[in-house]
Amino acid sequence: KAGVTQTPRYLIKTRGQQVTLSCSPISGHRSVSWYQQTPGQGLQFLFEYFSETQRNKGNFPGRFSGRQFSNSRSEMNVSTLELGDSALYLCASRTGVETQYFGPGTRLLVL
Amino acid sequence: GEDVEQSLFLSVREGDSSVINCTYTDSSSTYLYWYKQEPGAGLQLLTYIFSNMDMKQDQRLTVLLNKKDKHLSLRIADTQTGDSAIYFCAESSLRGGYNKLIFGAGTRLAVHP
Numbered sequence: 001k002a003g004v005t006q007t008p009r010y011l012i013k014t015r016g017q018q019v020t021l022s023c024s025p026i027s028g029h030r031s032v033s034w035y036q037q038t039p040g041q042g043l044q045f046l047f048e049y050f051s052e053t054q055r056n057k058g059n060f061p062g063r064f065s066g067r068q069f070s071n072s073r074s075e076m077n078v079s080t081l082e083l084g085d086s087a088l089y090l091c092a093s094r095t096g097v098e099t100q101y102f103g104p105g106t107r108l109l110v111l
Numbered sequence: 112g113e114d115v116e117q118s119l120f121l122s123v124r125e126g127d128s129s130v131i132n133c134t135y136t137d138s139s140s141t142y143l144y145w146y147k148q149e150p151g152a153g154l155q156l157l158t159y160i161f162s163n164m165d166m167k168q169d170q171r172l173t174v175l176l177n178k179k180d181k182h183l184s185l186r187i188a189d190t191q192t193g194d195s196a197i198y199f200c201a202e203s204s205l206r207g208g209y210n211k212l213i214f215g216a217g218t219r220l221a222v223h224p
Contacts, residue, residue: 056210
C-alpha cells in the first residue's frame with residue numbers, strides 16, 4: 001500500500017504571497033492531520049479533517065486553513081505569508097485511534 | 112496541561128544499547144508513541160503503547176511505560192549507525208480527541224564506532 005504523499009516537496013515563496021500544499025492519505029484512511037515543524041517551536045498540530053469536516057484545530061492564526069475532499073485528499077493554505085511560516089509541513093493520515101502515519105513533508109521557505 | 116519533555120542529545124557506541132527517555136504531564140494520555148526522523152525526511156512511526164500496558168517489545172525496540180511517574184522510555188538494543196536520527200516521543204489523549212499528537216522536542220541520537 002502506498003504511503004502518505006505530499007506535494008510539492010519544496011517551495012520558495014515571498015512574504016505576502018499565499019501557498020497551497022497537498023496531501024494524499026494512505027488508501028482507506030479518512031482522517032488527515034497537518035503539523036508544522038520549525039527549529040524553534042518543534043512539531044505543532046495545525047488541524048485535522050475527517051470526512052471533509054474539520055474536527056480539531058491547533059493554535060494558529062486564521063491565515064492557516066485547510067480542507068478535505070470527498071476522496072480524503074487534503075489541502076492546506078497559508079495566506080499572507082510571513083518569514084516565520086518557513087517550516088516543514090507534515091501531513092499524517094490514520095484509520096484507527098492508535099496510529100498516525102506521516103508523509104515526507106513539504107519544506108516551505110519564505111523570503 | 113499538555114507537555115512532553117525529552118533530553119535533547121544522546122551519544123552511544125555502535126553495538127551498545129540506547130535508552131531515550133520522555134516524560135509527559137497529561138494524565139489522560141491514552142496512547143504514547145515513538146517516531147524517528149532522519150535528515151530531510153518525515154516522521155516514521157516506530158512503535159506505540161497503550162496506557163494500560165507497562166511494556167512492549169518489537170524486535171530491537173523495547174518501550175517501558177511508568178504511568179504513575181508519567182515516564183516513557185525507548186530502548187534500542189544493539190544500536191547501529193543507521194539508528195542515528197532524531198527520536199520524538201508523542202502522546203494523544205481523550206482530551207485532545209485522540210487525533211492531536213503532542214510531541215516532545217526530540218532526542219538526537221548519535222551512534223559512533
